[in-house]
Amino acid sequence: MKTTTSVIIVGLFYVLLVWIYGGWVRDDHHASIKAPQAAQDGRSAVYKVTAYCPCEKCCGAFADGITASGALAKGKLIAAPKSIPFGTWIEIEGYGWAEVLDRGGSIKGRRLDLLFPTHQEALNWGVKYLEINLGD
Numbered sequence: 001m002k003t004t005t006s007v008i009i010v011g012l013f014y015v016l017l018v019w020i021y022g023g024w025v026r027d028d029h030h031a032s033i034k035a036p037q038a039a040q041d042g043r044s045a046v047y048k049v050t051a052y053c054p055c056e057k058c059c060g061a062f063a064d065g066i067t068a069s070g071a072l073a074k075g076k077l078i079a080a081p082k083s084i085p086f087g088t089w090i091e092i093e094g095y096g097w098a099e100v101l102d103r104g105g106s107i108k109g110r111r112l113d114l115l116f117p118t119h120q121e122a123l124n125w126g127v128k129y130l131e132i133n134l135g136d
């Protein structure tokens, strides 16, 4: 019994360490520094927000791990229409702050696509309609 408990505790500690040193926490920190630069033109609108991962199902022939901006498809980032320049930081409810670094054939008009590390996490997000504020 005692051994089982300590194995569980060590396991949980490991998961926590992986989480802390993973990109998610670092990206949040990064975002909080750059966030004030996100102010663009005062647009606020409801966007259809979907999710994707770097896999072939999501990216097809573009599943090479590189985004349209040239940045690696990892951590948190957003695919947005060309009307939103690369480097724009957007806050998304349930996702947090992330940078626009990708494009997509179907990402036109009021559409955003959020990168997740796994296909399952992208499926879990599903489709959400969210109020997006592109600056004050």
Ligand SMILES: [Zn+2]
Residues within 6 Å of the ligand: 052, 053, 054, 055, 056, 057, 058, 059, 118, 119, 122
């Ligand atoms: Zn996928």
